[in-house]
Amino acid sequence: MTEENYDFDVIVVGGGVAGSVCAYLLAKKGREVLLVERGMEPGSKNLSGGVFYCRVMQEVFPNFIEEAPIERRITRNCLSFLNPTNFVNVDYWDSRLAEPVNAVTVLRAKFDPWLAEQAEEAGVTIMPGVKVDGIIREGGRFVGIRAGEDELRARVVVAADGVNSFISQDAGIRGKEPLENLAVGVKSVIHLGEDEVKKRFNLVGDEGAAYAVVGDCTEGVAGGGFMYTNKESVSIGIVARLDDLTKKGKSSSDLHDHFLSHPAIASFLEGGELLEYGCHLVAEGGEKMQHDLVRNGLVVIGDAAGFTLNTGFTVRGMDLAAGSAVAAATAVDHALETGDCSRVGLERYIAEYKKSFVGKDMATYAKAPDFLENDEMYGDLGLMLADVLYGVYNLDLTPRKHILPTALSAFKASGLKIRRMAKIGFQAVRFL
Ligand SMILES: Cc1cc2nc3c(=O)[nH]c(=O)nc-3n(C[C@H](O)[C@H](O)[C@H](O)COP(=O)(O)OP(=O)(O)OC[C@H]3O[C@@H](n4cnc5c(N)ncnc54)[C@H](O)[C@@H]3O)c2cc1C
Incomplete structure (x- = not known):
């Protein structure tokens, strides 16, 4: 293929955290980038509990804290054991978590459009409302995407299409993920008003609280509950591992309703108004989900690459998505510079993510999923x-x-x- 046959240097599939950060960084380096998102607006299909460990974002966007639509800075973390008639909490507040800002709550429906806007301002062409149906292969290389009747070509395709990553499956990188590597999350956002949020969770200013809950919230199913404060609302829900959910014959939406109506929880939410309700798959397998992340002309990042970590204390996916996007942008830019977008040329991505906090933390917590298999925890x-x-x-x-x-x-x-x-x-x- 000649240079003229390419429509873009890079096509990024998926306008979540991973895709938008990667597209932004590549555009900043002067690359022609297309970001394709199936939702009518970036974020419209996305769901997180909402605590974003955001140091990496402060490196990408120096004014992140001032400019991004963040809800609250998390300074209180509660590790909670919920039983049918009682609630045991390890409640940890620390002013050192306020500055430098460590973690913030975000609502993806506001956050992702802001992120995509940063990418657009940096020069990325954004194509919302378009679902990528497949990737184009030519002579052992991936050279573009197919969406309906349309084909678009690029020197590199970045798969940032989330936990189900159709692109990785189409490329033969992943098969269907086994149930034990996946969980389902069900979440509500309940509006209480700013004063009530502060009063009920004992907060001052823009500080926030994050509860990680195990036990009766999932009625003994492996997983947990979360309750995070936003500016004027509370994000609350459960994450339940699919294999255990199936084994115990429970429904995830019933678990969600059971958690919200627990007497120790219901009092936090009383009189609130439901703003959002949704469910989404969560990658839970840790390092077991990392497959071959680079092919000729293709790299896989974020949830699509299985970069999530649940230790019971913290649930992390967004920071790892951003971290893998930084690693991929560095590698893709280098490959474009040297003119080698083959697998060998792009393998720098693996080295970059492995030396970053993403690879290091994935290795440190490689066995966290095994720990979370202990039934006694629930x-x-x-x-x-x-x-x-x-x-x-x-x-x-x-x-x-x-x-x-x-x-x-x-x-x-x-x-x-x-x-x-x-x-x-x-x-x-x-x-x-
Ligand atoms: C209930 C729940 C709670 C969570 N809590 C937290 C938390 O508190 N903190 C945290 O850090 N992480 C949390 N996570 C995990 C976090 O949401 C993910 O790790 C993160 O969203 C991954 O970002 P991503 O950009 O890789 O993927 P996504 O955010 O899933 O983005 C993928 C994008 O690709 C698009 N897409 C998919 N297929 C196509 C296609 N064929 N064509 C075009 N576009 C496509 C999607 O519409 C989407 O916009 C939680 C997840 C869930 C479900």
């Missing part, structure tokens, strides 16, 4: 913690016991096994 452990605290606080006129015997009686009554707990403790120390 029921018995939280119940036992509540029983210990009940023993401490319930002054029922029986003689008091010291904390150790109180804890031991709760442990014995729980049915938990010492060997299992030792194994879980060992895994927690090693894997998280």
Whole structure:
């Protein structure tokens, strides 16, 4: 193919965090970039719980905090065990998380259009409302995309089309992902008004709170609940692993409704108005989902490449999407510069992401999914913690016991096994 046959240097498929950041950076380097998004507007198809660990965005956009439509800076993190009749929280507030800003809440329906706007201002051509149906192969290379009757050609195609990545499947990189590598998230955004959000979550100024919840929120199904504060609303929902959901015969929307109506949770939401409701797949497999991410003329980034991390403490996907986009933009620009957009020329992407926080964190938490397979995390452990605290606080006129015997009686009554707990403790120390 001659140079004149190319419509663009790069075609990016998907206008989520990964696609828009990659397109923006390549346009800033002077490349001709097309961003194709199937939604009528970037963000219209996208869903996140909403805590964005945003240091990487501050490197890409120096005025990110001032200019991006962020909701609140997260300074309070609560790790919560929810049981049918009680709620145990490890509540951690730290003013050091406010500055430099560590994590913010975002609403994708506002955030993604802003991001796409930055890309457009940098020179990216954005084509919304167009679903890519396939990629064009010629002589062992990927040379463009097909959408309906139309074909568009580029020297490099970047697949940023999310967790289901049709492009990676079409390119033969991925097959159908096994159920244990996937979860489904169901989320609501509930409007309360700014004063109520601050009052109910004990917040000042633009600070925010993020609850990561396990236990009764998913009725024992592997996964968890989340509750994040926005400026005037709360993002709340559950994420449940597909294999366990199927095994236990539960429905994800029922789990969502059950979580929101739990007495310990419902009081946060009382009188609120539902603004948004949606569900979306979540990649949960960690490093197991990383396949071959580079082919001749093609790179895969973000969720499409399986870059998500759930440790139980944090759910991360957006920062990894942005980090992989930075790595890909560096590699693609270099490949265009040298004129080698073959697999060998693009392999720099692998080296770039591996040396960045994306590759390092994916390796550090490679076994986090194994830790989250322990059933005790989703029921018995939280119940036992509540029983210990009940023993401490319930002054029922029986003689008091010291904390150790109180804890031991709760442990014995729980049915938990010492060997299992030792194994879980060992895994927690090693894997998280
Ligand atoms: C319920 C839930 C809670 C989550 N919570 C968090 C959280 O708190 N923090 C966090 O960091 N991450 C969270 N995540 C994960 C996070 O949302 C993802 O990791 C992140 O969105 C990945 O970004 P991406 O750009 O790779 O993919 P996406 O945001 O999914 O973007 C992919 C884009 O590609 C487009 N597209 C797909 N196919 C085509 C096609 N054929 N043609 C054209 N366009 C196409 C889609 O419309 C979409 O715009 C959560 C996910 C869910 C579902």
